[in-house]
Amino acid sequence: MTSATPRPKSPAASVPHRPKARLIATDLDGTLLRDDKSVSDRTVAALAAAERAGIEVFFVTGRPARWMDVVSSHVHGHGLAICGNGAAVVDLHDGSGGHRFVKVRELRREDALDVVRLLRAAAPGTSFAVERTGGLHHEPTYPPLHLEPGESIAPAEKLLAEDSDNATQPILKVLAFHPEIAPDDFLVMARAAVRGQVEITRSSPSALLEISGPGVSKASTLELCCAERGITPAEVVAFGDMPNDIEMLTWAHTSYAMGNAHPDVLAAASGRTVANNEDGVAVVIERILSEQQEQ
Numbered sequence: 001m002t003s004a005t006p007r008p009k010s011p012a013a014s015v016p017h018r019p020k021a022r023l024i025a026t027d028l029d030g031t032l033l034r035d036d037k038s039v040s041d042r043t044v045a046a047l048a049a050a051e052r053a054g055i056e057v058f059f060v061t062g063r064p065a066r067w068m069d070v071v072s073s074h075v076h077g078h079g080l081a082i083c084g085n086g087a088a089v090v091d092l093h094d095g096s097g098g099h100r101f102v103k104v105r106e107l108r109r110e111d112a113l114d115v116v117r118l119l120r121a122a123a124p125g126t127s128f129a130v131e132r133t134g135g136l137h138h139e140p141t142y143p144p145l146h147l148e149p150g151e152s153i154a155p156a157e158k159l160l161a162e163d164s165d166n167a168t169q170p171i172l173k174v175l176a177f178h179p180e181i182a183p184d185d186f187l188v189m190a191r192a193a194v195r196g197q198v199e200i201t202r203s204s205p206s207a208l209l210e211i212s213g214p215g216v217s218k219a220s221t222l223e224l225c226c227a228e229r230g231i232t233p234a235e236v237v238a239f240g241d242m243p244n245d246i247e248m249l250t251w252a253h254t255s256y257a258m259g260n261a262h263p264d265v266l267a268a269a270s271g272r273t274v275a276n277n278e279d280g281v282a283v284v285i286e287r288i289l290s291e292q293q294e295q
Contacts, residue, residue, distance in 0.1 A: 021055050021288055022235040025082075025222055025248060026281055028061040028071065029203070030241040031258055034277050037070055046282035046289075053289055058082060058225065060218045062203045062210055062244050064131060064172065065090040065099040084131065085201060085212050085244050086221035087172035101133060105221060106170035107213040109160055111198050115211055116156045119176050122193035123186065126178050128156035132169035142177060145208060174211040183207045187243065201244040210244060219247035237288065239273070239281050241265055256284055 024047075026032045034040060047057050059071055059081040065088060068081055079093035080102065089103040112130070119126050129138035135151035137159045142150075151166070156174075158164065178186050186207040190200050199212040226236060238245075238252035241261040246268045249255035257265045259275035266272065273280035 019232075019234045020292055021237050021254070022231050023056045023058060023226060023229070023237070024050055024285065025058045025060045025218075025236055025238040025252065027218075027240040027242070027245050027248075028059055028063060030260060030276050031239050031245075032059070032276070032281050033070065039071060040279050040282070042279045043282040046279075046285040049289055050285050053292065055288075056229070056231075058222065060086075060222055060238075060248060064088075064136070065092075065101070066135075068092055068099060080225070082218060082221050082225065084172040085199075085203075085210055086217045086219070087212055088133070089221065089225065103221070103224075104133065104170050104172070105213060105216045107173060107198065107211065107216070109162065109167075109171060111213065112160050112171055112174050112211075113157065115174060115176075115194055115198055116160070118193045119190055122189055123178055123181060125180065126176050128159075128177075129175040130156065130159045131172045131175065132166055133172060134166060134169040137166065138175075142175075143179075145175075145177065145204070145206065172212075176209040176211060178207045181207050201246075203242040203244040217247045218245060219251040222248055223251060237284070239284070240269070241276065256280070 032039065032043060050057055061083055062085045063083055065083045068083065079091055081090055081092055083090055087105050088101055091100040091102050116128055127139045127142040129136055129142050136146060136148065137152045138150040139156055140153055152159065176190065183202055183206060187200065187202050187209060190209050194200060198214055199216055200209055202209050233251055234253040236252040238248050238255040240249050241258040243262055243264055245265055249265065249269045255269040256271045256273045257269035258273060258280050273284050
């Protein structure tokens with residue numbers, strides 16, 4: 001299992017003493033979204049109230065930009081989201097079905113090929129998919145884990161070839177799936193195999209790993225976006241539930257693990273709120289706004 005340095009827990013959904021919040025960074029699946037992938041009326045109201053109070057809201061997710069329709073009507077003023085575990089910043093102002101890449105932090109083709117080679121050796125039976133800015137491409141043995149069919153199907157080495165049909169599209173991440181290894185064990189094994197050459201994390205309940213360029217994470221891209229706005233980690237409140245959220249939760253001085261979170265996330269966050277199906281993000285936002293009104 002992955003490890004994380006334990007941080008002191010706050011009471012459920014309580015707000016630790018901190019500077020005034022200027023930005024809320026929230027994961028989507030298992031965090032802001034309920035299990036049926038809906039955004040509750042209470043959460044919609046809390047997000048809108050936060051932005052009326054001058055607090056920016058950033059959706060920070062492992063999802064690709066084209067899967068952001070679920071929240072595109074709730075972006076309010078700024079319309080920006082961090083997608084692909086930090087590989088892209090996208091503008092969602094065009095509403096449902098529309099997005100524009102503002103920033104891309106790509107995975108180099110050479111690094112992607114190295115990772116495929118190393119994981120094939122370390123974990124035989126692994127199958128791969130390649131997420132590019134234009135869509136998903138996968139191997140014939142890769143299972144139907146996503147919301148859409150692949151744009152093209154071929155061995156990973158061919159998908160990553162210099163002369164592939166999609167070679168001009170930046171690589172956002174490589175996905176690696178194993179049908180038998182336990183998810184956390186697969187993560188530990190893969191990290192040992194690549195020795196820090198790339199970033200590897202997971203957000204799925206299955207043994208599906210998400211591989212990004214070196215230094216690319218939700219936290220590092222959020223840090224870049226905050227620096228552009230003059231926002232410090234002490235002014236950020238972050239929410240998450242899975243290992244791909246850990247760096248973001250430890251970077252933000254105030255962070256909340258959902259009641260349904262992975263054990264490592266519970267250890268990494270500075271606070272805890274109730275589960276996603278109980279509107280845990282909204283619970284905290286409401287309390288933050290109430291406290292800031294009293295200051």
